Each structure stands twice: as C-alpha cells, then as structure tokens.
Amino acid sequence: MAVGTAHPVAFVGLGSMGLPMARNLVRHGFPVRGFDVRAEGRSAFAQSGGTPAETIAAAADGAGTLVLMVVNADQAEAILFGAGALEHLAPDAVIVLMATCPPASVAALAKRVTATGRAFVDAPVSGGVVGAEAGTLTIMAAAPAAVIAQARPLLEAMGDKVFHVGPEPGQGATMKAVNQLLCGVNLAAAAEALSLAAKVGIDGATALEIVSGSSASSWMLRDRGPRMLEETPRVTSAVDIFVKDLGIVLEAGRSEKAALPLAALAHQLFLAASGRGAGAEDDSQVIGSYRALNGMQSFKHTT
Amino acid sequence: MAVGTAHPVAFVGLGSMGLPMARNLVRHGFPVRGFDVRAEGRSAFAQSGGTPAETIAAAADGAGTLVLMVVNADQAEAILFGAGALEHLAPDAVIVLMATCPPASVAALAKRVTATGRAFVDAPVSGGVVGAEAGTLTIMAAAPAAVIAQARPLLEAMGDKVFHVGPEPGQGATMKAVNQLLCGVNLAAAAEALSLAAKVGIDGATALEIVSGSSASSWMLRDRGPRMLEETPRVTSAVDIFVKDLGIVLEAGRSEKAALPLAALAHQLFLAASGRGAGAEDDSQVIGSYRALNGMQSFKHTT
Structure with missing residues (x-):
C-alpha cells in the first residue's frame, strides 16, 4: 500500500539509465526524490523537474518505495545497510532493485530486507539508454504476486514490457542473466563467423549482408556486425560490460549448479579482448x- | 556461352530441395533433364513438366550446364568422375555445385573440372525447402567473375539473393559454413539460455517471450525456441543435420587453420544429442x- 503517486519515491542512481527512468516516474506523477553520489546527476534531475536529495537518508526518509538503479549488488547493499536507507523508509516500504546483479546476491539482499517487514522486488531491465528514455524497457520482475501488483504502476511508468517471472527474488536476476547469456554468445558467434569469412578473403560487407538476411541472423549480428568491419568504431557498449555481465551469467550458473559451456567460452573471448587493452x-x-x-x-x- | 535457355541443363539430385529448384529452372524456360537415383524423384519431376533422364550419362549428354544438388562432396565426385557425367558434357560446359560441402573438397573438385577446360561454380544455398519452392534461396556463388556472369540467369531462376562471394571455388562453401556456424551456435545458445531459466523455475514461455523481444533474439531462437518447450516437437530439421553441418564448419576451419571454438563446442552438444539417440x-x-x-x-x- 506504500507504492503510488501519493507516496514519496526514493530513487538512487541517476546515471545514463537511472536518470531517464526517474524522469519517467516524475512524468507519470510520482513524487520522486532522486539521489546520486555525483552532484551532476542530482542537478540534471532537478533541471527536469525532479526533487534532488542531498543524502541517501533524505531521499529515503519515510518514502514508500526505494528504487535502486546502481552499478552492482555491493552498491545496493551499501545503500540499504551501510548508508542506512532501509531504516529511513516507511515500515511497509517496497524496495525495487533494478541493477544487473548476481541472483544469489539479490536473494541474500531480499532476505535481509524482508526480515525488516518490508517488501523486495527483483526487477532488472533490458533495453539500454534508448529504452530508459522512451519508457520502453523490458522489466523482468520477481516477487510474490501481491508485491508485484503493488509495484506494477511504478514499473509500467519505466517499461512497456513488464514480466512477472516468478515469486522468488533472484529469478529476475537470473532472467536478466539468461538475456545477457544470449547477447554475449550471439555477439561472440558473429565475430567467429565473420572472422572465418575474412580468413578466406570473402568481403566482410558481403558476408554480413548474407548472414543478416538468413536464418543465421541475430539482433546482435545485425547491430554489432557492421562495427566489426570498422577499424575504430564508436563505442555504444564496451567490451568490459560483457566481461562483467557474462561474469554474472557464470555466477548465476554456479550458484544454481548449471553448466553453461557456451557462456563460459564467450566470456573468455571478451576477457582476452579486455586483457589485450581493448576493455x-x-x-x-x-x-x-x-x-x-x-x-x-x-x-x-x-579483403 | 554454354549456359542459357537454348542449351540443355542437366540437373542431378531431385530431392526435397533439388526438385523444386529444378522445377523453377523449367518455369524460367530452361530445358532441364533431371536425374535422381530414386525413380520417384524422376517421376515427380516429369509430372511437373520436366524431362527425366534414365541415367546420368543421358542427362549430361552434350549439356551446357550440370547442376549438382546432391547430398555431399563424395556424391558430387562420384557423379562427375565415377559415373562419367563430366566427359558427357559439352566441352565448354559449366558445372554448378549447390550442395553443402567442405570447402577443401569443393576446391579439389573445381581443380579437376577446370583441368578439362570446363568451368566450375561453387554455389551452395540457404533458405530451405520453403526458399527452394518459392525461388527465394540465398545463393553464395564463388567463381571467376566471367563464369558468374554466365551462370547468373540460371542462379537467379532458383534464388532471389545471388551473391558473388569471391573468385575461388571453395569460398562459396566457406560462406555456407559461416552461415551454418551462426545457425548452430545461436541454436545451442538458445538451448543453454532456456535451460538456465528452467533451472530456476522460470516459466519457459515467459522466458522465451522476453528474450525473443530483446537484443538477445536470433532467428534460431524465435524459430526453434517454441519447439524447445514441447515434449515431442515435429521435426523440421534433424539434430543429425547439425552434426553434419557443424562438422563441415569445423573442417572448413581446419583446412584454413582457423580456430572456431564456439562452433566446436556447439558441435559437441549436437553430437551428444545424437549419441543419446536423438539424432x-x-x-x-x-x-x-x-x-x-x-x-x-x-x-x-x-515449471
């Protein structure tokens, strides 16, 4: 009952993803108090009509919802417990963790949060900055159905594809890992395939056109393939993001004791790229x- | 100069792919003599207005073009040299090999064919039976430009995406391997990803809907994913086809000394499936x- 446009929402993490997400909440009428460790994040939020908070405690004070769009699980833990955000929230508050984190870390955080009587939604996103700005993110939410029902209006202000993937926090994080597994393996496979074509002297643009229009195609091939043919392409997402994300995929597999051989191999290829200085x-x-x-x-x- | 609607075309291999391809040549006015070892292939071709040949020699006799849509390189060699098709063709005939074969085998066949003064086009296809019937195949043709120019009207009667991938026979076969590498790895990756979702109790249909609509998507995921959720799906293409095709991919990598680690791993997964009796x-x-x-x-x- 603490989520809604009548209750303050604390939003922590006003980066390239978090800022437009928080703005979409404001646009939908949620009274959002935004916090970021970087002053420019807070001022950018203020300029778009949001209410910046100078401290985490000020953002959280009595709020009915806390949205965390931070970098990783360690930051989420530091904000909730280290900086004391949790104890400043309303007693029936809902914590919505939207960062990409290992499922076991999410489950552990959820356990500690719910032990205080508050609710926890594991709700990572996909769709990138474009989706964050347009409010068209895919949100993979895991929590008991009643908690999801409560959080849904807030989630739908940020994404147009809100999926309830299961009742257990950690399942959302695993679903995000499933997504990143496919992105990472499909991307590495595109590199392997185009490299074979280049090895026998087939023109890269021709090879790419062929596989982009056949059953060999993937979203990653069509998006990243053209940049594989460039000497120094612009950076839309860095090698090191996949070093991190496929690392989380492998942690997800490890905590569930599920062998993920293709993801493990793709991870090595990104890791080697990073190790050569291309991170x-x-x-x-x-x-x-x-x-x-x-x-x-x-x-x-x-060629 | 021997290719064209004024010169007989010998077509060998009237199976599920070859028969509709030969029919499309007939529809475009090519005088085709079709041969298949199976009598039903020959009679099906006759029923659709084609001219069946009782022997390979009769099909090849004086023909300006020989199209080979056989199962593998061994069959192509047996027809050209064992059954003597080559010596029955016109002295300036063009041989068009459209089967999926290892690049090194194709290059070796091409060398023996061109030594007789005839021309050779390495022209494997993708697009399946649907593409063969509709005349919308992707054709990956490798031969000197003058030979491609000569063969193009015939190729365009069977496919609407005819690519000249290079001057050397074997490059077409490699391009087909590049295509199959992506299909096989993307398919195995879809299986790995959906298995991880299932392991943590996420509903398979929900997981598939999420990744089918995100940057995780691939043609193979969208086509085969739904059948991964079925107990006993209908067979559109068998496990053993990928055992064969990824085997050819690895042969292509081996002959070019190109490491293809993802393809090698995907091959093992199909091989294991076949070994368990699911070929x-x-x-x-x-x-x-x-x-x-x-x-x-x-x-x-x-779930």
Whole structure:
C-alpha cells in the first residue's frame, strides 16, 4: 500500500539509465526524490523537474518505495545497510532493485530486507539508454504476486514490457542473466563467423549482408556486425560490460549448479579482448580475439 | 556461352530441395533433364513438366550446364568422375555445385573440372525447402567473375539473393559454413539460455517471450525456441543435420587453420544429442544435452 503517486519515491542512481527512468516516474506523477553520489546527476534531475536529495537518508526518509538503479549488488547493499536507507523508509516500504546483479546476491539482499517487514522486488531491465528514455524497457520482475501488483504502476511508468517471472527474488536476476547469456554468445558467434569469412578473403560487407538476411541472423549480428568491419568504431557498449555481465551469467550458473559451456567460452573471448587493452572499446571488438587467435589483420587488410 | 535457355541443363539430385529448384529452372524456360537415383524423384519431376533422364550419362549428354544438388562432396565426385557425367558434357560446359560441402573438397573438385577446360561454380544455398519452392534461396556463388556472369540467369531462376562471394571455388562453401556456424551456435545458445531459466523455475514461455523481444533474439531462437518447450516437437530439421553441418564448419576451419571454438563446442552438444539417440529428432532437442548435463527433466516437469 506504500507504492503510488501519493507516496514519496526514493530513487538512487541517476546515471545514463537511472536518470531517464526517474524522469519517467516524475512524468507519470510520482513524487520522486532522486539521489546520486555525483552532484551532476542530482542537478540534471532537478533541471527536469525532479526533487534532488542531498543524502541517501533524505531521499529515503519515510518514502514508500526505494528504487535502486546502481552499478552492482555491493552498491545496493551499501545503500540499504551501510548508508542506512532501509531504516529511513516507511515500515511497509517496497524496495525495487533494478541493477544487473548476481541472483544469489539479490536473494541474500531480499532476505535481509524482508526480515525488516518490508517488501523486495527483483526487477532488472533490458533495453539500454534508448529504452530508459522512451519508457520502453523490458522489466523482468520477481516477487510474490501481491508485491508485484503493488509495484506494477511504478514499473509500467519505466517499461512497456513488464514480466512477472516468478515469486522468488533472484529469478529476475537470473532472467536478466539468461538475456545477457544470449547477447554475449550471439555477439561472440558473429565475430567467429565473420572472422572465418575474412580468413578466406570473402568481403566482410558481403558476408554480413548474407548472414543478416538468413536464418543465421541475430539482433546482435545485425547491430554489432557492421562495427566489426570498422577499424575504430564508436563505442555504444564496451567490451568490459560483457566481461562483467557474462561474469554474472557464470555466477548465476554456479550458484544454481548449471553448466553453461557456451557462456563460459564467450566470456573468455571478451576477457582476452579486455586483457589485450581493448576493455573500453566497443564490444564488437571481441572480434579482435579471433584476429589474435588466428593471426589475422583487420578486415581492411584482408579483403 | 554454354549456359542459357537454348542449351540443355542437366540437373542431378531431385530431392526435397533439388526438385523444386529444378522445377523453377523449367518455369524460367530452361530445358532441364533431371536425374535422381530414386525413380520417384524422376517421376515427380516429369509430372511437373520436366524431362527425366534414365541415367546420368543421358542427362549430361552434350549439356551446357550440370547442376549438382546432391547430398555431399563424395556424391558430387562420384557423379562427375565415377559415373562419367563430366566427359558427357559439352566441352565448354559449366558445372554448378549447390550442395553443402567442405570447402577443401569443393576446391579439389573445381581443380579437376577446370583441368578439362570446363568451368566450375561453387554455389551452395540457404533458405530451405520453403526458399527452394518459392525461388527465394540465398545463393553464395564463388567463381571467376566471367563464369558468374554466365551462370547468373540460371542462379537467379532458383534464388532471389545471388551473391558473388569471391573468385575461388571453395569460398562459396566457406560462406555456407559461416552461415551454418551462426545457425548452430545461436541454436545451442538458445538451448543453454532456456535451460538456465528452467533451472530456476522460470516459466519457459515467459522466458522465451522476453528474450525473443530483446537484443538477445536470433532467428534460431524465435524459430526453434517454441519447439524447445514441447515434449515431442515435429521435426523440421534433424539434430543429425547439425552434426553434419557443424562438422563441415569445423573442417572448413581446419583446412584454413582457423580456430572456431564456439562452433566446436556447439558441435559437441549436437553430437551428444545424437549419441543419446536423438539424432533424428528436431534440432531444437539439442536442449536435451543441457537437461542431461544439468540433471533436469523437461520444461513441463520443472515449471
């Protein structure tokens, strides 16, 4: 009963994803108090009509909802327990964790939160900055059905595809891992395939056009494939994001004792790219791991 | 100069792919003599207005083009050299090999064919029976440009996406391998991802809906994913086809000394499925390798 436009919402994490998400809550009439460790995050939120909070405690004070769009589970824990956000919230508050975290960490946080009588929604997102800005995120929410029902208006202000994936916090995080597993493996597979084409002197653009229009196609191939053919593509998402996300996928598999051999192998390819110094480059540059492995120059030199 | 509607075309291999391809040549005015070892292939071709040939020699006799839509490179070699098709063709004939074969085998056949003064087009296809019937196949053709120009009207009677991937026979076969690499890895990745979702009790249909609508999506996921959730899906393409095709992918990598770690791993998963007795089942059942690995029952039992 604490979620709704009549109750203050604390929103922590006003970065490239969190800021537009918090703005969408404001647009939908939620009274949001936004906090970010960076002053520019707070001022950007204020400029778009939100109410910035100077401290986590001020944001959380008596709030009915706390949305966490932070970097990882450690930050979520530090805010909830270290900075004391949890104890400042209303006694029947709902905590909504939307960051990408390992499922076991999410389950552990949920257990500690619900022990205080408050509710917990595990609700990671996909759709990137574009989806965050447009309010078209996919939200993979896990919590008991009654809690989901309570949080749904708030979730639907940020995403247009809100899925209830299960009753147990951690299931949402696993669903996000399932999503990232496919993104990462499909991306590495695109690199492996285009590298084979280049190895025999097939023009990269021709190879890409063929596989983009056949049953070989994937979202990742069509989006990242063109940048695999460029020498120094712009960075839309870095190699190191997949080092992190596939790491979370493997943690998810490990905590559930599920072997994920393709994800493990794809992780090694991103890890090697990062190890060669390409961690901050566009994730399409995982193709460099194949160039390194197979002794090739870039496409421009082989075709 | 030997290709065209004025010169007889010999077409060998009137199976589920070859028959509709040969029919499309007839529809476009090519005088086709069709041969298949199976009498029903020949009679089906005759019923649709084609001219059946009783022997390979009769099909090839003086023909300007020989199209081979056989099962593998061994069959192509047996027809060209064992059954003597090559010596019955016109001296300036063009041989068009459209089967999926290892690149090194294709290059070797091309060398022997061109040594007789005839031309060789390496032209594997993708698009399946649906594409063969509709004349919408993707054709990945490799041969010198002048030979491609000569063969193009014939190729365009069978496919609407005819790509010239390079001058060397074997490059077409490699491009087909590139295509199959992506299909096979994306399919196995879909199985790995949906297995992880099932392991934590997420409903399979919900998981599939989420990843089908996100950046995690692939053609294979959307096509085969629904059948991964069925107990005994209809067979559209068998596990053993990927055992064969990913085997060809790995042969392509081996002959070019290109490491293809994801393809190698995906091959093992299909191989294990076949080894458990599921070789004739729908290729979506590669998911059974994950059930076996991770000790799970089917989706119906876990959700």
